[in-house]
Amino acid sequence: MSDPVPQLPPQANRVLVVEDDPHLAAGVVENLRAEGYETHSVTDGRQALEWLGAEHVGLIVLDVMLPGVDGFTVCRTLREQGNNTPVLFLTARGDPADRVRGLEAGGDDYLAKPFHLQEFLLRVRAILRRWDWYRSASATAATAVLHFGGNEVDFRAFRARSWNGLAQELTEKEAMILKVLAEHPGEIVSREDLLERVWGYDVFPSTRTVDNFILRLRKRFERDPANPKHFLTVWGVGYRFMTEGES
Amino acid sequence: MSDPVPQLPPQANRVLVVEDDPHLAAGVVENLRAEGYETHSVTDGRQALEWLGAEHVGLIVLDVMLPGVDGFTVCRTLREQGNNTPVLFLTARGDPADRVRGLEAGGDDYLAKPFHLQEFLLRVRAILRRWDWYRSASATAATAVLHFGGNEVDFRAFRARSWNGLAQELTEKEAMILKVLAEHPGEIVSREDLLERVWGYDVFPSTRTVDNFILRLRKRFERDPANPKHFLTVWGVGYRFMTEGES
DNA sequence: CGCGGTCGTGACCGTTCGGTGACACAAGGC
DNA sequence: GCCTTGTGTCACCGAACGGTCACGACCGCG
Numbered sequence: 001m002s003d004p005v006p007q008l009p010p011q012a013n014r015v016l017v018v019e020d021d022p023h024l025a026a027g028v029v030e031n032l033r034a035e036g037y038e039t040h041s042v043t044d045g046r047q048a049l050e051w052l053g054a055e056h057v058g059l060i061v062l063d064v065m066l067p068g069v070d071g072f073t074v075c076r077t078l079r080e081q082g083n084n085t086p087v088l089f090l091t092a093r094g095d096p097a098d099r100v101r102g103l104e105a106g107g108d109d110y111l112a113k114p115f116h117l118q119e120f121l122l123r124v125r126a127i128l129r130r131w132d133w134y135r136s137a138s139a140t141a142a143t144a145v146l147h148f149g150g151n152e153v154d155f156r157a158f159r160a161r162s163w164n165g166l167a168q169e170l171t172e173k174e175a176m177i178l179k180v181l182a183e184h185p186g187e188i189v190s191r192e193d194l195l196e197r198v199w200g201y202d203v204f205p206s207t208r209t210v211d212n213f214i215l216r217l218r219k220r221f222e223r224d225p226a227n228p229k230h231f232l233t234v235w236g237v238g239y240r241f242m243t244e245g246e247s
Numbered sequence: 248m249s250d251p252v253p254q255l256p257p258q259a260n261r262v263l264v265v266e267d268d269p270h271l272a273a274g275v276v277e278n279l280r281a282e283g284y285e286t287h288s289v290t291d292g293r294q295a296l297e298w299l300g301a302e303h304v305g306l307i308v309l310d311v312m313l314p315g316v317d318g319f320t321v322c323r324t325l326r327e328q329g330n331n332t333p334v335l336f337l338t339a340r341g342d343p344a345d346r347v348r349g350l351e352a353g354g355d356d357y358l359a360k361p362f363h364l365q366e367f368l369l370r371v372r373a374i375l376r377r378w379d380w381y382r383s384a385s386a387t388a389a390t391a392v393l394h395f396g397g398n399e400v401d402f403r404a405f406r407a408r409s410w411n412g413l414a415q416e417l418t419e420k421e422a423m424i425l426k427v428l429a430e431h432p433g434e435i436v437s438r439e440d441l442l443e444r445v446w447g448y449d450v451f452p453s454t455r456t457v458d459n460f461i462l463r464l465r466k467r468f469e470r471d472p473a474n475p476k477h478f479l480t481v482w483g484v485g486y487r488f489m490t491e492g493e494s
Numbered sequence: 495c496g497c498g499g500t501c502g503t504g505a506c507c508g509t510t511c512g513g514t515g516a517c518a519c520a521a522g523g524c
Numbered sequence: 525g526c527c528t529t530g531t532g533t534c535a536c537c538g539a540a541c542g543g544t545c546a547c548g549a550c551c552g553c554g
Contacts, residue, residue: 084283096451103369103448108376129379158481171511172483206321209513211531218532224530235521236530373535418500456502458542473543480542482510 014057017041018048020066027201030116034197036152045069049077058128064091068168069082072105079106086127117200118176146182149230155179160212168220177213181241187188190238259378261304262287265295269311277366292316296324304332304380311338319352326353333374333381347419351403370434373448384430393429395490397479402426415467424460437485461486466483
């Protein structure tokens with residue numbers, strides 16, 4: 001029982017999304033892609049089984065309520081075929097019993113809609129991490145601790161210490177915005193991008209909301225919030241995050 | 248900057264079965280293998296400890312009644328050695344006291360024989376799904392006795408002495424919640440995590456229940472329960488346990 | 495059968511967070 | 525310069541969430 005040299009399964013990075021609501025599917029796919037996953041999507045159970053007959057993925061995101069064959073059945077069918085690909089169920093009802101049914105059908109995890117995007121991504125990552133440990137891929141490049149301009153941010157704990165030594169408790173949204181920005185240092189990130197990545201699949205507050213969170217981040221982390229050096233405005237487009245100030 | 252992804256062997260997939268009844272052992276092993284787990288099996292406690300001295304697994308399925316060293320002792324010994332591999336106890340008697348004894352010995356879950364294979368597999372999957380989470384727990388010291396802010400908690404006896412010198416008899420749930428929190432000091436633990444680890448994958452008390460136990464723990468151990476320094480709330484997510492208050 | 499302890503839930507209330515509108519100001523086009 | 529458009533900033537409100545309490549179900553025990 002010696003450890004075999006792990007050969008990276010090529011499907012570790014691939015996700016199949018089975019979801020009939022096009023809006024939800026689009027949001028989910030978008031965010032998975034942004035996290036670095038190769039994503040394919042179909043809208044019902046039969047398509048899913050068909051597609052999986054030819055392709056391999058590391059994770060199947062499977063809606064329970066589907067037109068035609070329901071999600072549980074799809075999963076059970078897969079298992080009977082000897083397909084052990086991890087399955088993450090999505091369900092509309094919050095009924096906890098569904099969770100057990102999902103697990104019994106051979107699923108690996110379960111998420112009730114509406115879900116927090118962050119939680120969804122966390123679970124996806126947790127499941128795929130079984131393969132991910134080989135690759136420090138962009139998928140897991142989620143930096144646990146970020147340093148910039150004397151500030152230190154721990155995304156795992158939503159905590160930070162600003163340049164002046166003050167402890168900062170970040171709220172969820174603040175943390176997520178900062179994280180998205182920090183994942184693209186020096187690049188321009190539009191407000192639309194931020195809305196998609198942070199708010200996710202079906203909620204779209206106005207762009208003013210984004211400005212407000214930028215404001216809050218500046219207050220927390222900029223030495224002179226009125227003359228930001230890290231959270232820069234790109235006029236007419238969006239924002240750009242700089243770890244160290246050179247424009 | 249980020250935690251280097253460790254080149255860890257895929258232990259998440261490995262299970263050790265310690266069971267003297269060959270019939271039961273065979274059934275369990277066969278089913279675990281069918282589920283894709285790499286499975287090894289031994290028939291008594293001494294073999295188990297020996298084997299574990301050289302190998303690492305993601306889960307130990309441990310019969311309580313074993314020839315020679317009993318299961319509780321095996322588990323306790325492991326914990327004393329700093330081995331925090333999750334342990335799922337199997338016991339012949341349905342005696343609920345065994346559950347407490349299992350917890351006292353440092354076990355993680357408990358199943359009474361005869362059990363449904365389906366349920367057994369579900370528990371195994373539930374535990375291994377969180378493997379990396381358990382793993383980070385074992386990175387922290389396997390403390391049978393926890394000290395924080397003048398409090399002292401003995402998990403084996405469910406007994407504690409609070410900062411003011413008062414003896415505290417913890418209830419089972421209180422102890423388990425505290426244990427789960429304490430295994431991840433400084434990290435956010437979601438209510439879902441707590442529910443799953445303390446109540447199990449198929450029991451669903453409301454989140455208010457969790458809050459209530461936090462409340463009780465605060466009353467027991469916080470100098471000022473209204474301004475907690477150890478049992479901190481993370482808004483919208485869960486709780487965070489701090490052994491010593493540094494902001 | 496009553497008793498005490500434990501656990502889970504519902505209800506109430508205060509707090510926090512997120513999102514918006516208003517207004518002032520800055521940037522850029524002509 | 526002037527006007528338009530976009531952004532900084534603030535104060536505010538509703539909704540969601542957590543803290544807390546009290547009650548009832550349940551269980552083992554005498």
